Amino acid sequence: MTDYSSLNDQAYHTIRRDILTCRLLPGSLVTESELMARYQSGKSTIRLALMRLIHDRLVISRPRKGYRISPITIQDVEEIFTLRAALEPLAARLAVGKVNIELLKELEARCRDEVVAPLSTRIDIFMNANKRFHLTIAEATGNEHLIRTLSGLMDEMARLVALGFNVQRIKPEIKHDHNAMIDAFIEGDTKRVELIARRHIETFQTMTLEKIYATLSREGTLLPVLPGGIFE
Secondary structure, three states: OHHHHHHHHHHHHHHHHHHHHHHOOOOOOEEEEHHHHHHHOOOHHHHHHHHHHHHOOOOEEEEEOOOEEEOOOOOHHHHHHHHHHHHHHHHHHHHHOOHHHHHHHHHHHHHOOOOOOOOHHHHHHHHHHHHHHHHHHHHHOHHHHHHHHHHHHHHHHHHHHHHHHHHOOOOOOOOHHHHHHHHHHHOOOOHHHHHHHHHHHHHHHHHHHHHHHHHHHHHHHOOEEEOOOEEE
């Protein structure tokens, strides 16, 4: 017997992954038939996946025209980093004395893994490990609202990184911030861990904005900038 629930979930997660990694480009138009062919899925499966993705604000319905992959705006970038800069230092402070240090060390090592694979795959591996690193800290707080909010922000961050770094053909580098944060956790230094978390976000914001601005200038024919700065 076919497990339709499993098929629906698989289609949803696969399309969602391709949106977050920019395999489906921000602002691009897609139709149900195109997605059915691309993902070898039936119409009802694709339609249910699209409804969930609309709820996630990753897809926009365009009646009689299909669907648009939600565009990325410079305002999106700034808002995402503003929230991360406010919430992640708080999470780090609340996690002092609670977070699993050995797990953080393992995830930090995964962020630095170098595998023989296409750049997009290497960026995916980095972003997955990076997300787990930051969510491990959030999860140690026990604050479910904080965890859900940061998890959503990290997913949106993945799309920004995929857009900027993939086009610029470079893998993100985190340098020493993660290890410095781990040391501060070990020492139980709440002020220092909060400061490092904030500095880490601000540094990554500068790096990501630089790559996205360069993407706009180099890939203007693919992702032209409209009035207001959105990718269409």
